[in-house]
Amino acid sequence: MIKLNPIYKLFMVIVGCVLLLVLSSYSPVFGSTPTESVTLTPQEYATLKKNFDTLESTINRQLTTINELEMQLRVAKLSTSEQKNELIEALNLIKEQRTQLTEARNLLQKQEQMLNEQKLSLEKAEIYLNEQKKEIHKAKMEQRKSKLLNILLGGTVIYLATKN
Numbered sequence: 001m002i003k004l005n006p007i008y009k010l011f012m013v014i015v016g017c018v019l020l021l022v023l024s025s026y027s028p029v030f031g032s033t034p035t036e037s038v039t040l041t042p043q044e045y046a047t048l049k050k051n052f053d054t055l056e057s058t059i060n061r062q063l064t065t066i067n068e069l070e071m072q073l074r075v076a077k078l079s080t081s082e083q084k085n086e087l088i089e090a091l092n093l094i095k096e097q098r099t100q101l102t103e104a105r106n107l108l109q110k111q112e113q114m115l116n117e118q119k120l121s122l123e124k125a126e127i128y129l130n131e132q133k134k135e136i137h138k139a140k141m142e143q144r145k146s147k148l149l150n151i152l153l154g155g156t157v158i159y160l161a162t163k164n
Helices: 006-024 042-163
Strands: none
Touching: 006 042
């Protein structure tokens, strides 16, 4: 079904009314040739002229309105096209940002894994270091015992040597 512009409908009604007015002033049947000449009084001519002027003015206004509406339609289509392009560009930017964020998240996960491995390694090194400290402490204690034993043995040897 074709939708007609309301202005176009109004135009058609006005044209129809004027045509009815003009045709009603003629008595012959459509398609037949007049047998009498039609004479208009100056008042009828003035009314007919006024109606034609009104019709022409109405047609010109409607054409101007139609031109303005067509211009607005072109602007709206262009604006819609530009907005569509901007929307596509925005969607592409969002996809790119999503990709970058995914890459950044993957890098952070790798860094976290490396940090956890380093933490585990440090914990193992700390355990080894504590064991080494214990061993050094034991060795120092053994060394003290050895020194004390050597001093006691040396004192005993001196005592025995002096006693004899």
